[in-house]
Structures are given as structure tokens and as C-alpha cells.
Amino acid sequence: xxxxxxxxxxxxxxxxxxxxxxxxxxxxxxxxxxxxxxxxxxxxxxxxxxxxxxxxxxxxxxxxxxxxxxxxxxxxxxxxxxxxxxxxxxxxxxxxxxxxxxxxxxxxxxxxxxxxxxxxxxxxxxxxxxxxxxxxxxxxxxxxxxxxxxxxxxxxxxxxxxxxxxxxxxxxxxxxxxxxxxxxxxxxxxxxxxxxxxxxxxxxxxxxxxxxxxxxxxxxxxxxxxxxxxxxxxxxxxxxxxxxxxxxxxxxxxxxxxxxxxxxxxxxxxxxxxxxxxxxxxxxxxxxxxxxxxxxxxxxxxxxxxxxxxxxxxxxxxxxxxxxxxxxxxxxxxxxxxxxxxxxxxxxxxxxxxxxxxxxx
Amino acid sequence: xxxxxxxxxxxxxxxxxxxxxxxxxxxxxxxxxxxxxxxxxxxxxxxxxxxxxxxxxxxxxxxxxxxxxxxxxxxxxxxxxxxxxxxxxxxxxxxxxxxxxxxxxxxxxxxxxxxxxxxxxxxxxxxxxxxxxxxxxxxxxxxxxxxxxxxxxxxxxxxxxxxxxxxxxxxxxxxxxxxxxxxxxxxxxxxxxxxxxxxxxxxxxxxxxxxxxxxxxxxxxxxxxxxxxxxxxxxxxxxxxxxxxxx
Numbered sequence: 001x002x003x004x005x006x007x008x009x010x011x012x013x014x015x016x017x018x019x020x021x022x023x024x025x026x027x028x029x030x031x032x033x034x035x036x037x038x039x040x041x042x043x044x045x046x047x048x049x050x051x052x053x054x055x056x057x058x059x060x061x062x063x064x065x066x067x068x069x070x071x072x073x074x075x076x077x078x079x080x081x082x083x084x085x086x087x088x089x090x091x092x093x094x095x096x097x098x099x100x101x102x103x104x105x106x107x108x109x110x111x112x113x114x115x116x117x118x119x120x121x122x123x124x125x126x127x128x129x130x131x132x133x134x135x136x137x138x139x140x141x142x143x144x145x146x147x148x149x150x151x152x153x154x155x156x157x158x159x160x161x162x163x164x165x166x167x168x169x170x171x172x173x174x175x176x177x178x179x180x181x182x183x184x185x186x187x188x189x190x191x192x193x194x195x196x197x198x199x200x201x202x203x204x205x206x207x208x209x210x211x212x213x214x215x216x217x218x219x220x221x222x223x224x225x226x227x228x229x230x231x232x233x234x235x236x237x238x239x240x241x242x243x244x245x246x247x248x249x250x251x252x253x254x255x256x257x258x259x260x261x262x263x264x265x266x267x268x269x270x271x272x273x274x275x276x277x278x279x280x281x282x283x284x285x286x287x288x289x290x291x292x293x294x295x296x297x298x299x300x301x302x303x304x305x306x307x308x309x310x311x312x313x314x315x316x317x318x319x320x321x322x323x324x325x326x327x328x329x330x331x332x333x334x335x336x337x338x339x340x341x342x343x344x345x346x347x348x349x350x351x352x353x354x355x356x357x358x359x360x361x
Numbered sequence: 362x363x364x365x366x367x368x369x370x371x372x373x374x375x376x377x378x379x380x381x382x383x384x385x386x387x388x389x390x391x392x393x394x395x396x397x398x399x400x401x402x403x404x405x406x407x408x409x410x411x412x413x414x415x416x417x418x419x420x421x422x423x424x425x426x427x428x429x430x431x432x433x434x435x436x437x438x439x440x441x442x443x444x445x446x447x448x449x450x451x452x453x454x455x456x457x458x459x460x461x462x463x464x465x466x467x468x469x470x471x472x473x474x475x476x477x478x479x480x481x482x483x484x485x486x487x488x489x490x491x492x493x494x495x496x497x498x499x500x501x502x503x504x505x506x507x508x509x510x511x512x513x514x515x516x517x518x519x520x521x522x523x524x525x526x527x528x529x530x531x532x533x534x535x536x537x538x539x540x541x542x543x544x545x546x547x548x549x550x551x552x553x554x555x556x557x558x559x560x561x562x563x564x565x566x567x568x569x570x571x572x573x574x575x576x577x578x579x580x581x582x583x584x585x586x587x588x589x590x591x592x593x594x595x596x597x598x599x600x601x602x603x604x605x606x607x608x
Contacts, residue, residue: 050511070458077451091438098430105465
């Protein structure tokens with residue numbers, strides 16, 4: 001069976017599939033689909049999954065399947081050598097696994113993803129943060145964790161339903177809870193702290209699936225580290241401000257100050273690259289307009305300082321080099337040799353972190 | 362000990378399980394749990410299902426909740442259930458699982474929340490929420506589009522190009538039936554762009570008669586009641602306007 005698995009390791013259900021395949025020595029090809037770059041919305045990927053979501057699999061070049069629970073059940077049922085505990089043949093045990101997987105959609109998954117989106121990640125997808133939605137999501141999340149402890153971790157075994165070995169339900173739910181790693185320590189401790197059984201269960205799951213669990217979760221930890229870098233978290237905050245400003249039709253105003261600089265950078269980036277991720281078309285003409293404006297702030301050296309001056313101005317120029325690719329960066333900045341020198345000096349002063357931080361984009 | 366099915370016929374997934382049992386001549390006892398009377402919140406019912414939701418089945422000592430898990434269990438464990446409901450072919454089965462999974466966060470979420478926030482919330486002691494209704498409507502339209510363009514793409518009458526219904530058809534059509542309680546104009550506005558969906562609903566009803574209509578009786582009664590209330594409130598508005606214009 002030739003198996004292609006289309007995933008983004010930043011996606012919880014994607015990780016469950018990859019860990020499952022590696023652990024069970026299923027021969028497969030992992031095809032990365034980067035959500036942050038809108039790759040799930042390309043016409044090519046829509047051929048694989050018309051819903052535009054990851055994970056998805058293609059078997060022998062023709063059988064296409066999406067929805068992670070359906071995929072895990074299919075792989076457990078068709079791949080030889082998959083131990084029974086993952087998806088038992090016993091109809092009672094199997095029914096209970098289905099029950100947990102069904103419950104998961106509208107409970108743990110919904111609470112967790114909506115909380116993380118609305119407190120942290122929404123700007124990366126061009127949406128504003130929403131504290132009210134986050135508060136409601138947190139209730140659902142906490143209630144879900146509570147239910148897991150009270151109902152499914154109440155027996156003496158290490159895994160759901162008192163089992164001594166994990167099932168696909170354990171794998172899905174634990175990968176979902178791992179997404180909370182994106183949160184800062186205060187939020188994460190507040191949410192997970194009360195649930196000791198859940199914390200132990202996560203550890204038991206990691207042990208039962210090593211080394212793959214940690215290896216597949218690397219991408220998550222790496223992304224978390226970058227989000228915590230002051231540069232990027234400031235950039236994200238500016239990003240959010242820029243989204244709001246743009247919606248107030250700032251495009252016709254001459255650029256003034258930092259947040260409007262970011263606005264035009266954002267606008268330029270959206271219209272050359274990221275618009276599809278927001279369900280919008282690219283607009284090269286609008287990008288060209290934004291580019292004209294971009295030259296104005298860059299020329300004014302006093303706005304940015306030189307020789308790596310720390311402080312409020314610094315994120316702006318670094319952000320410029322974060323959102324533009326090398327070719328465009330060179331093209332725009334070639335006229336501004338002093339600015340280029342400054343960027344180089346900053347890079348030298350902060351490697352390897354500078355490069356590491358830029359990796360995320 | 363006979364299979365017990367705890368259900369409220371106003372609940373879409375409850376109806377799917379009941380219709381399935383009757384159609385497949387599964388011997389069972391229906392235990393009515395009235396959500397509008399908060400019977401799902403009693404300590405007795407919590408013993409049956411700690412999640413306090415419907416439907417639930419009890420088969421001997423085995424308790425099971427979540428309608429998709431229930432339908433799969435019944436299809437696999439009870440003899441005489443035709444293969445098309447949940448095929449043994451693992452590829453066909455996987456596709457049905459895919460629809461059932463997709464359903465939770467898409468059609469179910471959109472349809473149930475739209476109906477609740479425009480119409481049914483007061484019966485559950487909750488306020489109507491126009492903002493939530495507007496968001497749910499987007500999800501509902503998007504889901505109907507996806508059903509037409511993806512799930513009903515094949516040449517068969519049912520989802521995934523099937524010539525006979527599966528548990529996925531039953532589950533999703535029962536969900537869409539909840540739109541019956543909406544104002545007729547609203548229901549028409551939502552469903553009329555989707556010709557394939559409408560045809561598929563008819564085909565599913567035909568394939569599951571007479572049980573489909575019988576199990577949906579309570580929903581039609583609720584629809585009639587709500588229509589009367591709407592008419593009365595329109596009449597009283599008209600009366601107020603007439604009186605006001607006479608003054």
C-alpha cells in the first residue's frame with residue numbers, strides 16, 4: 001500500500017496520524033502542508049481534500065480520505081502489525097472509543113482550539129483576537145478536562161477507560177491537549193494545573209509512544225519558542241493593530257509612524273502572498289501602491305536609527321525583513337545602503353537567534 | 362434484557378437512532394426523556410449518561426452515548442442489519458466515518474445553533490441570540506454547499522454516490538429536518554438554493570418510510586404550534602397598528 005500523508009505538524013490531528021504511523025512502522029511519505037502559508041487553500045491541495053484541511057491521506061494514488069478519526073480507524077484496520085489495543089476488535093471496547101472520539105469534536109477540541117485562537121494565534125491567520133470568545137472557550141475546555149478525569153480516567157489503568165495500553169482515542173486527545181503548549185505558563189498552569197490525572201496521562205502517553213511523540217512535537221515547541229521571542233510577540237501585536245488600521249482604510253493616507261509602516265508592509269504581504277489564506281484574492285496593483293509608500297519611511301533614517309539601536313523602532317525594520325522574501329527585500333533596500341549595513345550589524349550581534357526567529361516566517 | 366433507547370424525539374440524533382432501530386427490526390424499548398422538562402438533568406438520568414445528553418442506549422449492562430457510536434454499534438452487533446447501512450468494506454466504511462466526523466463541527470453545529478438561537482431557545486429556558494444565529498447561519502450555508510459539491514457529487518441518490526442509504530444519510534437528514542420548526546420563509550431561503558440536498562432528503566425519507574414520518578411527528582406538531590404563535594403575534598401587531606392608526 002503506497003501511503004501519502006498530508007500534514008502540518010502544528011496541527012493536533014496531523015501529529016496524531018504521524019505518531020501513529022511511525023510507531024506502528026507503517027511505510028508512508030509525509031507531505032508538509034504549511035497552514036501559515038495558506039498551502040491548504042491551493043487548488044492542488046483541494047484536489048486532495050476539497051475541505052482544505054489537514055490531515056488527509058492518499059492510498060495507492062487514488063483513495064483519498066480526510067478527518068483524522070476516520071484516517072486512524074482506516075489505518076488501524078488495514079495495516080498489518082497494528083496491535084489490537086489501538087482499535088480493538090471487541091465491539092464494546094470499540095464502541096467506547098467511538099464514543100470518546102465523537103464527544104471530542106464539540107468538547108475538548110472545540111474548547112482548546114477556540115481558546116488558543118482567540119488568545120494568541122488568530123492574527124497569524126489575519127483575524128483579530130476575541131477575549132469574550134476566549135472566555136467562553138475556556139469554560140468548554142475546563143469542563144472537558146473535568147469530564148475526561150471524572151469519566152474516563154477514573155479507573156486504575158493508565159489510559160482512557162482504565163486500559164493499560166493506549167488507543168487511538170488516547171492519542172487524539174493527548175495531541176489536542178499538547179496544543180496548550182502554545183500558551184504562556186500562566187495560562188497553561190491555570191488551565192491544566194487542577195488536573196493531576198490528566199498530567200499523569202500525558203506523561204504515560206509520551207512514554208508509551210516514544211521516541212516519536214517528542215520528535216513529532218518538536219515543531220510545536222520550536223514554534224512556541226519563536227512566539228515567545230520579544231521581537232515576534234511585538235510583531236504579532238503590531239500585526240493585530242495593523243489589521244485594524246487597514247480596515248479603517250488607511251491605504252490612502254501617507255505613512256506616518258510605526259503602526260502605519262507595518263500596515264503597508266502587511267498590506268503588501270497580503271496582496272503578494274498571504275491573501276489566499278484569508279480567502280481573498282491577490283491584488284498586485286494594491287501591492288504596487290503599498291510598495292510606493294514603503295519607500296518613504298525607509299528613506300527617513302531617523303525613524304529607524306542605525307547601528308542596531310535597541311528600542312521601539314527596532315521591531316519595525318526587522319519586521320520588514322521578516323515579511324519580505326530575500327529578493328524583494330534586496331530590491332527595495334538596495335537603494336538604502338546604510339539601512340542594509342544596519343540590518344547586517346543587527347544580525348551579527350544577535351545570531352543565531354536572529355536567524356532562528358526568522359525561521360517561523 | 363431488551364435494548365433500551367433513551368431518546369427525545371425533538372432531538373435530531375435521537376430520531377436517527379429510533380428510525381434505524383425500527384427499520385432494522387431491532388427489538389427495543391424507547392424511554393422518553395423530555396429535554397424541555399429538564400428530565401436529562403435529573404440525578405437518575407446522570408446515572409445512565411453522565412454527559413446528560415441524548416440519545417443513550419443501554420444493552421444489558423453496557424451503556425453507550427454519542428449517536429454515531431450508537432448507530433455503528435447497532436449496525437455491527439445486531440443481526441439482520443443490511444450491509445449498506447455501515448458496509449464491511451473498509452474503504453466504504455472509512456468514507457462514511459469521514460462524513461460522520463465532518464458533521465459534528467459543520468452541519469450539526471450550523472443547523473442546531475441556528476435553530477436554537479432563532480427559535481427553540483425559549484423552550485429550553487434560554488434567550489434567543491441573533492449574533493450567534495448569524496454566525497451559525499454562515500456555518501450552515503457553508504455546510505449545505507459542501508454537501509452539494511462534495512458529498513452528493515456522485516451519481517447515486519445518497520451521500521458518497523451510494524444507491525442505498527447509510528447511517529451517514531440518516532444522521533445528516535435528521536439534522537436538517539430540524540429546520541422544519543423555522544418560519545417557512547426562512548426555511549425556504551436557506552434550503553432553496555440546494556436542489557441536490559432537497560432531492561436527497563426526499564430520497565432518504567422514501568427509503569425509510571413509514572418510520573421516518575412517524576418518528577418526526579412530534580417535530581411537525583411543534584412546527585404547527587410555533588406557526589400559530591407566529592400568526593397570533595403578527596395578528597396582535599396588526600391590531601396594534603390598526604388601533605394606533607385610528608387614534
